[in-house]
Amino acid sequence: MSYFIDVILPIPLDKEFTYSINSSEAAFVKPGMRVAVQFGKSKIYAALVTVVHQTPPIVYEAKEIEHILDESPIVTKDQLKLWSWISSYYMCTKGEVMRAALPSAFLLESxxxxxxxxxxxxxxxxxxxxxxxxxxxxxxxxxxxxxxxxxxxxxxxxxxxxxxxxxxxxxxxxxxxxEQYKPKIVRYIKLDQEYKEEEALKLLLDSLTRAPKQREVLMQLFTLEAQTSKPIKVTELVKKSNSSSAVIKTLIDKNILEEYHVQTDRVHYEADTQYESKKLNEYQDIAFKEIKESFNTKDVCLLHGVTSSGKTEIYVKLIEETIKQGRQVLYLLPEIGLTTQLISRLQQYFGEKLTVYHSKYSVNERVEAWNNVKGAKSKAQIVIGARSAIFLPFTNLGLIIVDEEHESTFKQYDPAPRYHARDTAIVLGHMFKAKVLLGSATPSLETYYNAIKNKFGLVKLTRRFGNVLMPDINLVDVKTKYKKKQMTGHFSDTLLEGIQDALREKEQVILFQNRRGYSPVVECNTCGHSPQCPNCDVSLTYHNHRNQLRCHYCGYNMAMLLQCMACNSTELQTKGFGTEQIEQELKELFPDYKIGRMDQDTTRGKYGYEKIINSFEQGEIDILVGTQMLSKGLDFRNVTLVGIMNADNLLNFPDFRAHERSFQLMQQVAGRAGRTKKRGKVLIQTYNPYHQILQQVSINDFQGMYKDQIEERHQYKYPPFFRIIKITGKHKDYNKVNSAIDWLARSLRNSFHENVLGPEFPPISRIRNQYHKNILIKIPQKQSLSKTKDIIKKIHTSFATIKEFSGVRIIINVDNY
The missing domain is CATH 1.10.10 (Arc Repressor Mutant, subunit A)
Incomplete structure (x- = not known):
């Protein structure tokens, strides 16, 4: 009798492939295990089994598998179900989902x-x-x-x-x-059994009088053993005794010391003491009860709580209840930097029950987290992570918290699957019959619309914790300040005064500028030429600390020019400003104070965020300059002033969400100010203080912003009233991509008529030497989403058969916002 398995291969192909297995393998193999299979002429992949059956493939002869890689499934049936949903909803292949979901150590290469x-x-x-x-x-x-x-x-x-x-x-x-994953083995050391008796030990120490280093190692070993009951690591003993591993090796060879190895987890948290969770104040308590009531009838609830209202404490209470029921909790955050602060807070309450999972962790650390979650270990009852944590193999999920649910970083843009972690979390919750709590001070319009329309529960928390007042937000008209010569560099006199006052009171300041580098444009005063990236349609950004020009799209860099490339003039001037320039100006204006900077350039590496956040929390940094990383839910106790250096570059952006996003960003940045007794102050520098959004930010008018924006969305057919699918064509030949996407748009227009927008080139149409051209398809609420996708797939298939368009890559992005 013949047996077969269907497998997913970690390559972007749409279908599963069938391989043959013998009867003893069929008895052993289960869905979710990996098998090594040959695909193509010689390449071997680790493929994932989805089904064991007895139906041979019709079109091709099934090859035999090379061998079975796992003893038990590494992926659960629920995960395979979620992968199927992601691949059909976001129009990508299961192989692409598999690549994104599994830690790379599981994707064996040959x-x-x-x-x-x-x-x-x-x-x-x-x-x-x-x-x-x-x-x-x-x-x-x-x-x-x-x-x-x-x-x-x-x-x-x-x-x-x-x-x-x-x-x-x-x-x-x-x-x-x-296989890429290697368990971590730690070497431990102990005294040989022979010398446990006092007499033998005395003789041993006497015999080592002429080997002072060896004697010192033994003395330190006794000291360490007296201080702790834990086993002694070799590295620890070497450090304490100021000796080398050679000395220890000699003692092992003499059979005086005995070494042994233990496999340990790479990630573990040293929580000294566990605290009781804080008692909720009356407003938090009301919100907590309302959330639980809402969960009786609805699976998803939105907690709309102003900044610093104590949403985290409510989350802690819900986590406690879920853990008591013996179920797992997933806590999603938009930014890795946020996990740093949150882990230390949650550790105080939950000790070793936490597991963290995100891309700054090494491959091996991620495999260990994966195994702990799948084994439902006690140390993986609560999982904190960025969007990729949605793919972990949960077995008994009870609660998902999506904090700062409005953040665009929950959306994966490249590579596929282009999923949104918040929406995927709702589907995952539904699969496990778990509850989903979305938390934000500035919810996204789609979520708020769903809550108002009674699809989700809605709970509001309108007071800051400890009845602290919302910050006082003032708009500073930079145009007038320039006319009156009241600007010093990029600082208005109002902002400088505010900074001086805060520093005098020994308080901290945050300054926000949503652009890294020193200056986004370098221009020649003589001929007006500015250096461009050779691979992308953008000007190069000047980075002062490296004295180089860099492209933020493809990473191209060159040394700063001494003369203009076009006319050889030496009169080069920088235009615009980024975080680096603000940092330098501050150092000149406040030489006695410590200035810190937090952007992509300073937070590289696993502990990049941690170092900056910790030194700011401990008061080592007086003024912190940063990009939007600063806006995401960080909690600094001693910040009383927040300055937004230039609000206009947020507002003037060609995107239907620009106003919503800038409102959210400014409100979130403003929320970092005055989180304890003293009322915070926020100064927003702008050339257009009468702009509707800025006025709404200054009075914390979320409802006003929501009303304006939702009317506009309705009028111009945007989400939440219409769904959007964005189709992008990419190729290095401008004419090829142009004619290919024009053909695609014509074909789509035959089916969807006026609901097809474009095709058109985006503002930055060339990135990494590839030209991009976009088509937007708007889908009304009454139109079937699945039928729409089927039509798009059919058109895409016929597009792929046209010879003259070969090489043009088509990217389909569902819900691209």
Whole structure:
């Protein structure tokens, strides 16, 4: 009897593939296990089993699998269900979802290995020079990898050499699969059993009088053993005794010390003491009860609480209740930087029950978190993470919290799957019959609309914790200040006065500028030329600390120019300003104070965020300049002044969400001010103080903003009234992408008529030497979403068959906002 399995391969192909297995493998293999399979001529992949069956494929002969990689499933049935939903809703392949969902250690890759052919005698004279080099190397080495052969023959393309050697039967080739995950093994040390008796120990110490270093190691070992009951690490002993591992090795060789190894988790939290969670104040308590009531009838609830109203404490109470029921909690955050502050807060309440999962962690750390969640271990009852944590193998999920649900960082833009973590969380919650709580001070219009229309529950928290007043927000008219010569650099006299007052009171200041680097444009005063990126349609940004011009789209960089590239004039001037320039101006204006900067350039590395946030919390930094990373739910106790350096570049953006986004961003930044007893102050510098959105920000008028924006959305057919699918074509040839997308738009217009917008080139139409052209499809509420997607797929399939459009890459982005 024949047995078969269907597998998902981690490559962007739409269908599952069938492989054959024998009866004993069929009895062992279960959906969710990985098997190594050959796909194509020689490439081997780790594929994921979805189903075991007995129906052979019709079109092709099923190959046999290489071998089974797991002893038990690493992916649950619920996950496979979620992957199917993501791939159908966001119009991507299951292979792409698999690539995004699994830690890369689970996606085994294969590597070609070259071996000497032992069954053949070789006439060396018949070998060419490069062939002989490889042959000679194999006399000394049992095997060679492709990279090593490249180094030996000093060529990039070594496949012709390998092919010729294969034809001459000098070598054989095989694929080696290597598993990337390695468990962490820690070396521990203890005194040998023989010396546990006092007499034996005394004799031992006497015998070591002439080996002071060895004696010192033993003395330190006794001290450490007296201080703690935990086992002693070798590294710890080396550090304490100021010796080297060679000394310890000598003691091990003499059988005085005994070493042993223990497999441990890479991520563990040292929580000294556990605290009781704080008692809720009356407003929080009302909100908490309302959320629970809402959960009786609805699965999703929106908590609309102003900044600093104590939403986290309500989350803590809900987490406590969920854990008591023995269920898991997923806590999603928009930014990795936020996990830093939150972990230390939640650790005080939940100790070791926390697991953190995000992309700054190493591959091995992510595998361990994955295994802990799947095994429903006690240390993985609460999972905190950025959007990718949605893919973890939960077994008994009871509550999902999506904090700052309005944030655009919950949406994945590249590569596929282009999913939105908030919407996926709602589907995941539905699968587990878990409750979903969305929290925000400035909810997205779509979520708020759903809450008002009674699709979600709605709970409001309108008072700040401890009855602290909302910050006092003032608009500063920069145009008038420039006319009256009241500007120092990019600072108005009002803002400088505010900073001086705060520093005098030993308080901290946050300054927000949503642009990194020193200056976004360098211009020649003589001819007006400004250096552009050779790969993208943007001007290069000047970074002062490296003295270079950089492209923020593709990473291209060059040294700062000494003269204009067009006319050789030396009169170059920087225009506009970023966080780096603000930082430099502040250092000149306030030389006695410590200035910090938080943007993508300063937070690289795993602990980048942590260092800056910690030193700001501990008062080591007086003024912190930053980009939108600062706006996301961080809690600093001693900040009384927040300055927004330039509100206009947020508002003037070609996007239907520009006004909503800038309102959210400014409100969130403003919310960092005055979170304790003293009322905070916010100064917003702008050339247009009478702008509707700025007026609404200054009086915290979310309802006014919502009403204006929702009317506009209704009038111009945007979400939440219409859904949007964005289709982008990419190619390095301008004319090719132009004609291809024009054809696609015409075909779509035959089906969707006036609901197809475009095609048109975006403001930045070339990125990384690829031209982009966009089409927007608007889908009314009464139109079937699945039928619409089917039509788009059909048109896309016929597009792929047209020869002249080959090479044009089509990207489909569902709900691209």
């Amino acid at each position: 590597e070609t290995i070259v071996l000497k052919n032992e069954n053949n005698t070789v006439d060396e004279l018949l070998l060419k020079d490069d062939e002989f080099l490889v042959f000679e190397a194999l006399q000394y080495q049992s095997l060679l990898r492709i990279q090593e052969i490249m180094n030996i023959v000093s060529k990039k393309n070594v496949l012709p050499v390998i092919k010729r050697l294969l034809e001459k039967e000098v070598i054989t080739v095989q694929e080696e699969i290597y």
